[in-house]
Each structure stands twice: as structure tokens, then as C-alpha cells.
Amino acid sequence: MLPQAALQDLERALGPRAVLARAQDLTLYEYDGSIEKSKPECVVFPRTTSEVVAAVKTARAYDLPLVGRGAGTGLSGGVIPRAGGLMIAFSRMNKILEIDYENECAVVQPGVVNLDITRAVQGNGYYYAPDPSSQKACTIGGNVAENAGGPHTLIYGVTTNHVLGIEAVLPDGSVIRVGGKEFDRPGYDLVGLLTGSEGTMALVTQVIVRLMRSPEAVKTLLAIYERPEDAAATVGDLTARAVTPAAVEMLDGVMLRMVEEATHAGYPLDAGAVLLIELEGLRETVEEQLALVNEVCLANRAREVRAAQSEEERALLWKGRKNAFGAVGRVSPTYYVQDGVVPRTRIADTLQHIYKVSEKYDLQISNIFHAGDGNMHPIILFDPDDPEQTARTKKAGEEILKYCVQAGGAITGEHGVGMEKNELMPLLFTDDSLETMERLMRIFNPDGRLNPGKLLPTGKGCMEIRLPPAHYRSTEW
């Protein structure tokens, strides 16, 4: 229970309109894009870094667990307050503070929506490169916490490659600024360490992001295949031919039909798989690569390769891809998206394994993923009201992730570990490695107050020091 005095302190520091504590209000903050749920005891909406500091100090004073939240679009339960406590929601810290073209960067608050940065600078020929599928809603603070990716991170990298500086509040209420507009500052790369730490080490209150020059030309192709393995083989051949597309996305037949019915993007209903390939760069480069990609696709038995002829056609093709999860929502009460990643040469056999798992557990699994970097997103459809099916779903998911690990891959490419995969971390890391991570985490978050129960297995995570496992709420799994 939240002490009344804590509530009063928060209302005094942030104003009564910046604090929510009624049960019906808190329900909105009990979930994210994953399938986990747990209510905070209080949510605050700071407008400034000093208000964040005040909230953090209140949490310390009353010994409350603490978690930050952006838009809540995360897919690994990163913002679920699994130990209750105080949630700091950054939706009011949503200003782009500075756009600095000369130095190719922007200074933004954590609640700024990803796509809004590109919208603010595209008129001048610039953009912010990482583009998670949720980019119309997700915020930069969350992107930094999760080291978010997206389809277009194939050439230019993920969030960590585009963050130059961070201002953050530590769980002791102190404010640190690391990095800056300058590259290559000496010392330990604290920006690199904090990016992707899943909100377990610091609450990000300001971010300096890189801006990049928009490419001169962009071309999008849709290659249509009878068999998913031919689509997968195409990805390897593109690499062998030294083509580096800006994005290579794959949708299998199951996925295609769901997406087409929902968005009418023009995807073929009878195909086994499609690749959505985007090329960007100089006009000359794009034209040449277009011809080469066409050739490689046909050599791998694509039955047809279509190039979008207009910006509208291109947008429609991408709409199908980016709204895929919504399309799944139309046909299944819920779904479980996975995020395993494998070396690119292992895509075809991993996909085959996913189909076997689908049969073995009698579950429908559709596949949509970033084929260019081997980041698989099998989507398992299930009914959460059916406990037996839910249990099967979990088992199927784990079996797929284990296969990814055996193939030389990892359990999460861009969604984060969160509270979804933290117990699977020993598949990849020894106790020595996990303990080293935990100790680094503890340097920033010594009493485990910040975002407890995430990223590390709860058996050995620092949260255990603070809270016995019984303190956690059941997560429905």
C-alpha cells in the first residue's frame, strides 16, 4: 500500500494533476505491449528533470520500487511494475529541445515520440534512423532503455549507434550527464552501457540523438515466393553479391494473408512468403542494386518481383509491414511475439524449425521478421483464457528461442529481455557473466529499487536482495 504521506509529498512536489493513485486510473498503467500485467501504486507525470529527482527521492524516502514508462509499447514487459510501487511516466517530458543541423544532432526529452524527430527535421533533408514498428507511438526514452531497433537499422545500426549523450537520474536521486554532442569523449562509455539497460540503472531525462542526411533515392521491392526457404536463401545471396539493402523484411504465407485482409497492401494471398526489400542511397546506386536484387530474387525462384512505382505504393507496402501486429489482433484474442535472432545463414533452417514447433504444439504461428539481420519474429496465436493453450504457447516459445541459441544466435534482437525472457538468460550466459552484469547494475541501482525483476534471472538478480521472490505478483504464465 502506498503511504498517504508519500502521495502528499508527490502532490506537493509535482502538483496534484501530475499524480494518479486511484485504482481505476492505475489500470491503464498495468500493461505494455507484452502479455504481462501488474499495477503500480501510483503514477506521476513530471515535466522537468528536477521533478523526476523529487519523485525518485520520494520513492527512496518511503522505500517504494520505482519504474519509468514511456508510451508502454514495449514487448518484453520492461515497464511492468512487477513489484508495484511508483511509476514515473514521461509523457509530459515530450519536447524537442534543440535541433542542431550544424552538429547533426537533436536534444530531446525522453517522452518525444520517435517519428516526431524525423518529422521535425525531414523538411531540411535529415532523419533519425532507428525506426521501430511502433515508431508512431513509442518514445525515445523507451528506445534508449531497450536499445530499440527496427527494419531500417540494417545499414546504420540500432539506437545505441545513434545516441550521443544522455542525462539521467540515478536511483539515489543524483543527476548524471554522460556523452555529449562531441564524439569520442575519453573514459568508460557510459552512454553505451546505459543504452539497452532496460530501465534498471537510470531514468533517462534527456537524450542527444544523431541526425542523418536523408538518402537521395529510395526504392522498395516486393519479391513473391512459393516457398519461404527460397526467400530465406535470397537474403544470403544478397550478402554474397555485396548488396546491403536498407531493409529486408520477410513475411510468411500465414502472416501475409492476415496482413492483406487487414490492410489491403497488395500482398498476394496465395504466396508462401514475400520479401520486402528497400534500397536507398544515390540514384545510381539504387538503380544498379535494383537490377541486381531483381536478378538474385529470380535466381532464387521468386515468382514475381514488383517495384513500388510511386511514393503511395511504397507507403502501402510498408503499411502492411508496420501494421502487421494489428492485423494479427483481428484474428486471434492475443498473440505472443518472439524476438530471437540467428546468423543470417541460419534463417531457413530456423524457419523450418518454427514450422515443426507449430505442428508439435498444435499452435498457429505466423512469421514476420527482419530477415536482413536474422532477427526472427514468430508470432504465436493463442487464447489467454485457455490455460492449457497458454502453457503450450510458452513451451513452444521457449523451444524456438533455444533453437536460436543453438544456431549461434540470441534470445532478443531488439525487444529486450525484460520480465519475459529473464529466466532464459542462462541459456546464453554463464553465472560469471550474469553476476558481472548484476554487479554493474548494482553500481547504479544498489538497492534494486529501480525496475526490479527485469533483465536478469530473478534467482540471482539484484532485486532479490531487496524483495523476496514471494513479493512478486504472479505473471499469469
Add this chain to the structure above:
Amino acid sequence: MPADVAGAAVAPSEIGEFREGLAAAAAAGRAIEIGGAFSKRSMGGPTVPVDIAFSTRNLNRLRIYEPADLTISVGAGMRYKQLAETLAANNQFLPLDPPYGEEATMGGILAANAGGPRRRRYGTARDMLIGMEFATLEGKLVKSGGMVVKNVTGLDMGKLMIGSFGTLAAVVTANFKVFPRPEQTASLAFIAADAGALLDVRRSILQSVLQPVAIDWLNVRAAAGVGLVGGHALLVEVSGSAAAVERCRRELAALRSPAAALEDLDDAVWADVREFAPRALRICPDGAVIRVTTTADRIGELLRVAEELGAALLLRAGNAVGYLAADGLDAARTALQRLRGAGFPATVESGSAAVRNELELWRPLDAELAVMRRIKNDFDPRNLLNRRRLFGVL
């Protein structure tokens, strides 16, 4: 330890043996130096007397290389040169272009965060490293990342090791994403006596869609050092297909003016540019190379300071990271004062023993230093490992 640290270093060829040796030395409370080829001992902080040195040079095996995956895993002791040759056989490359590239090992390159001109397009070690294993003083073998190009599983501890100058742990393996080699490259230089004219060219290039692979500025003195005379030189590398390179050449040529001449360059010029700091210290062993990490809007001002100091300046003109060569201890002291006085973050990146012992090499901010000290203290509570190698501070 004798002066010949590389010769005297213990250099196991198995990771297990390396890890155990390191842990045993730490348990005995011995002061330890770790290195690869020890090619960059003039970089970072002073080299202090130690009880034992370890080299990773025999942890030099190619572990995994699947060209179609565009990834490679090597022992930390593999030399950059050998890695480059391995990749070149498959028409691939790792565009780090570090100084001391003939001898340097991958572990040392990561520890020093050494990079080069093509960072404008490809970034630095932090953008290419996808996985790592390091051995700690406690005898742990710790893994971060893996062999896939996109991976957020666990804390990104590899980043922490990059640029740490071996003050936290010993990197024993490193995994990288690699790139297909472009079909063609071309190198050009704009030469101008008037820096202002060249600044305009720089801006035009970076704001255009051409987006060069490398764009380096050599001030008058630095340009002369690589045989380019007549003023400041703005070196540009473009790459891609024949048609793309031809277009870049054409459009770059259009930026030529009476004030800024254009010359074709042999690609070999980049080797000289890459070796700027080692060459400066060879010519002037008492000197120093100061890294100035600034922003693009202050490049003009930095050029003026360098001119006042009469110093050679190499600038990664896309990222605004400068390297200023000072001719001796006093010159280095004067340059540091002048740069810091003007508000430029300046760090003595390499220099003579006297330079590294006597100057305040790095001036970190208190809050970030406090966090860094906590990290150092966790990995190395007795301060045994590469003591003071991180610019004399850690």
C-alpha cells in the same frame, strides 16, 4: 619488469591459461600490465612499473568466420593486419583503420578505441563490435553480446571495455560485423590557403546527398606532412559502384573554386593520414598528440588555435574529432592550456614519457568520473590492473 615489456610479458596461447594466470597474479596482489603487441604504450596514461605483464598476442586464432553472415570472431591477440587479410580474401573488410595498424592487435585497438578516417561512414569500434569475452581479475570469463548483428540480450558490457585502456579486464575474444568491400573508391583533396573557403566546401559536401566515406581536414602543417602543399587540405574518400563514384567525382569537382583547388589522390594517402600520431611522435619523440573532441560549429575556431600554436592538426571533419601534434613537453603544456582555456575538451592521447607523467592528460567531469571510479573499483578494487593507463586518471 624490464623495459622490454612485450618481450617479458607472459603470453599464454589458451584462454583458460590466460585467465588463470591473470587471476593468480591479482590474488597475489601484483601490479599487472596487460597488452597485445604493446604498440600503443605511448598512448593513454603513463606506464608505471609493474610486477608482471601479460600479452594476449598468442590468443590470436580465427575462431569463427562465415562470410555470408558478415561476421567474424577472433582471439584478441589477432593482428589487425591479419584480420584484414583474412577478410580481403572474401572481398570484405573491417573499416577501423587504426594507427599502429602494422603491429596492433584487435584487443589493443579496442582498449584504445583506435579508429580512422572511414568513421564518417562506418563509425568506430563501438559500431562494429558485436560480441566479446573478457577475463577479470577474479578469474571470471565474462561474455557480452554474441555472433549476431542485432542483439540486446543483457547489458552491453563490450562497450565498457572499448576505450578502457585495459583498466577493467583483459579482452580475450572479439566478434565484429564486417562489410562488403565497395566496387570502387576514389580519393580527392581540396586544397585552399584560406580556411574559410575550405569550410564552405566541407559544409557543402556534408549537406549534400553524396555522403563521403571519409572526410579529413589537414591544416597547412599537417598537409605538408603528407606531401600536400599550398594550404589546408580537405581529403575526401568516396566509394560505391563505378557510376556512383563517377557522379561523386563530378559533383565534388563542381565545388572547386579559385580559392579551393581540387587534386586527385592516390588511395595510399590514407595510410599516411591514419599514422598521423605515430609519425608525429617518431619525428618528435618528446612531443604529444592531443585529442580535441569538439563539435562541427567550432572547427573554424579550433583551426585558428592550431595556427596560433603553430601545430599540425588532423581533424575528422565529419565528426569534429581533432588530433593536434605538439613538438615537445612545453609546447604540449601550452597547447593544453590554450585549448582548455578556449573551452575545448582536450585530452593528451599520446606522448613521451615526460608528457604522460607531467601533464594533466584528461579532465573528466566530476559526476561521470565518480561513476567511472565505482566501475573501476568493482572490477579492480586494489587498483592492480593497467594502473593510470586511462589518461593518468584511472
